[in-house]
Amino acid sequence: ILQFYEEDLKRLGMPAPSEPVEDDEEDFEVENILEKRIIKGKKIEYLIKWKNYDGPEDNTWEPADTLEGVGDIIKRFEKGLDIGKEKEKAPSEPVEDDEEDFEVENILEKRIIKGKKIEYLIKWKNYDGPDDNTWELADTLVGIDDIIQRFENKLEIEKEKEEAKLKKTNENKDKKHKKVRIVESAVKHKDEGKNDKIKENAENKKEKFNSKNTEDVYTVEALMEKRGLKYLVKWENYSEKENSWEPKSSIPEFILKYYEEDLSRLGEPAPSDNEQIEENAGSEEDDFEVENIIKKRNTKKGKVEYLIKWKNFDNLEDNTWEPAGNIDGYTKLIDDFEKKLAADEKIIEQDK
Numbered sequence: 330i331l332q333f334y335e336e337d338l339k340r341l342g343m344p345a346p347s348e349p350v351e352d353d354e355e356d357f358e359v360e361n362i363l364e365k366r367i368i369k370g371k372k373i374e375y376l377i378k379w380k381n382y383d384g385p386e387d388n389t390w391e392p393a394d395t396l397e398g399v400g401d402i403i404k405r406f407e408k409g410l411d412i413g414k415e416k417e418k419a420p421s422e423p424v425e426d427d428e429e430d431f432e433v434e435n436i437l438e439k440r441i442i443k444g445k446k447i448e449y450l451i452k453w454k455n456y457d458g459p460d461d462n463t464w465e466l467a468d469t470l471v472g473i474d475d476i477i478q479r480f481e482n483k484l485e486i487e488k489e490k491e492e493a494k495l496k497k498t499n500e501n502k503d504k505k506h507k508k509v510r511i512v513e514s515a516v517k518h519k520d521e522g523k524n525d526k527i528k529e530n531a532e533n534k535k536e537k538f539n540s541k542n543t544e545d546v547y548t549v550e551a552l553m554e555k556r557g558l559k560y561l562v563k564w565e566n567y568s569e570k571e572n573s574w575e576p577k578s579s580i581p582e583f584i585l586k587y588y589e590e591d592l593s594r595l596g597e598p599a600p601s602d603n604e605q606i607e608e609n610a611g612s613e614e615d616d617f618e619v620e621n622i623i624k625k626r627n628t629k630k631g632k633v634e635y636l637i638k639w640k641n642f643d644n645l646e647d648n649t650w651e652p653a654g655n656i657d658g659y660t661k662l663i664d665d666f667e668k669k670l671a672a673d674e675k676i677i678e679q680d681k
Contacts, residue, residue: 359399362406433473436480552588622666
């Protein structure tokens with residue numbers, strides 16, 4: 330039937346011949362079996378090399394039960410498979426090779442595959458290109474226990490250092506949270522009658538700074554560097570590792586003035602004459618004029634604080650949280666902010 334149609338493809342669609350067409354059997358004679366596969370765990374198929382058909386595309390997969398008269402070829406193929414399996418199981422004979430070409434020089438990294446298998450990134454001796462480094466399974470690396478142990482010790486040391494660094498960072502954060510911030514809030518207001526009240530609040534804060542228990546107070550020993558509107562502060566009785574960047578608003582005014590008059594003084598001890606606070610309390614009040622109120626929050630102790638945008642200080646880090654008492658000279662600003670806040674909350678409630 331196949332010959333009938335392949336002789337003339339125009340016959341496709343015509344009835345097939347009812348009698349067998351003489352065929353040259355040698356055209357489809359099995360010459361060799363190349364591969365074997367099992368379909369869905371049951372059906373066995375072989376990849377057949379047909380005699381006189383030498384192109385790889387001529388090879389075809391055929392079910393085992395359709396291959397008649399080729400039992401010897403199948404047996405020979407299956408026997409070859411068994412021998413191959415035995416060779417895989419048997420230990421391979423040592424092959425003469427230049428071992429130094431594949432000698433482990435160092436271990437660079439480590440990774441765990443799927444949470445189980447350990448692999449190391451190997452630097453091979455005499456192979457110096459990054460592309461020559463390869464990932465190798467730990468259980469295939471024989472005779473380099475000392476290199477592996479040295480690498481693992483290094484990892485352990487690095488891990489301990491990282492944990493110590495993290496612990497130190499957390500301790501520094503805790504200390505910083507406890508740090509008493511001295512914010513100069515003596516600001517100039519258009520209503521001159523309210524200036525005295527503002528100055529009084531600033532002076533009260535300075536007195537608290539000087540009278541507070543030393544366990545809770547960080548005393549400025551020196552200003553070390555300046556960056557924009559911030560200074561690197563060296564704290565008294567603390568190592569340089571504890572130095573921190575503080576905004577100008579957190580530094581006592583008499584200390585700030587001392588350094589800003591001559592920046593070459595940075596690194597020198599800060600002045601200790603606290604009487605300069607009173608002399609300078611009103612000299613630069615314009616530097617801390619409230620321009621706007623941005624946010625509001627309640628502290629854990631129930632105190633109300635506002636996030637202040639200071640006039641002529643336009644960087645976000647210059648904004649500071651101030652207790653409501655520090656800006657009570659800005660009643661109109663506070664009232665306008667509270668009205669807007671209430672209106673916003675009402676809109677949000679309606680949307681719900």
